[in-house]
Amino acid sequence: MFTCLSHDIIAHETTHALLDSIHPRFNESTNPDVLAFHEAFADIVAIFQHFSFPEVLSDQIARTRGDLESQSLLGQLAQELGQALGRGAALRDALGGMKDGKWQAHQPNPKLLEGAKGPHARGAILVAAVFRAFLSMYRSRIVDLLRIASNGSGILPAGALHPDLVNRLAAEASKSAKHILQMCIRALDYCPRSM
Numbered sequence: 001m002f003t004c005l006s007h008d009i010i011a012h013e014t015t016h017a018l019l020d021s022i023h024p025r026f027n028e029s030t031n032p033d034v035l036a037f038h039e040a041f042a043d044i045v046a047i048f049q050h051f052s053f054p055e056v057l058s059d060q061i062a063r064t065r066g067d068l069e070s071q072s073l074l075g076q077l078a079q080e081l082g083q084a085l086g087r088g089a090a091l092r093d094a095l096g097g098m099k100d101g102k103w104q105a106h107q108p109n110p111k112l113l114e115g116a117k118g119p120h121a122r123g124a125i126l127v128a129a130v131f132r133a134f135l136s137m138y139r140s141r142i143v144d145l146l147r148i149a150s151n152g153s154g155i156l157p158a159g160a161l162h163p164d165l166v167n168r169l170a171a172e173a174s175k176s177a178k179h180i181l182q183m184c185i186r187a188l189d190y191c192p193r194s195m
């Protein structure tokens, strides 16, 4: 397994380096969530990069019939490394995970943060929250397209989606991903800076 060939891992690690140069003190673990933020931010950048590859995006939109809340590669990080580690699943998944041999969406759990230990586990909660915000933005932006494609019912007929619809859904997903990633990056400028 060559992690140097994994786009997700390179995007994640590069983001750590960029964050270090903007906020060097974010590397000092003054409380458990400082390093958790580092991990979360690196995952957020890596995940939303997925939406900048038009072929991957269209393929996943077609497979999920536009429902990005179902299992897709878009919300998962480092699938190959996860498999190589014997997890039978991606290294991290913002939306769900394998349970009893089947992928299931995570249920919201307000007590999760209390029990989460370590920067990756705590960071995953922030990643999931940002990804959920992205999904609701995407859902509200495609509601008209779904109505047009379903004679007003909003419920798509069974079968493969028309390629034109796939392209329009992909365009909305990619635009929403760009917007939410920009919001997250801009937030760094609002954080206190120390020299």
Ligand SMILES: [Zn+2]
Binding pocket: 012, 016, 038, 039, 042
């Ligand atoms: Zn990391």
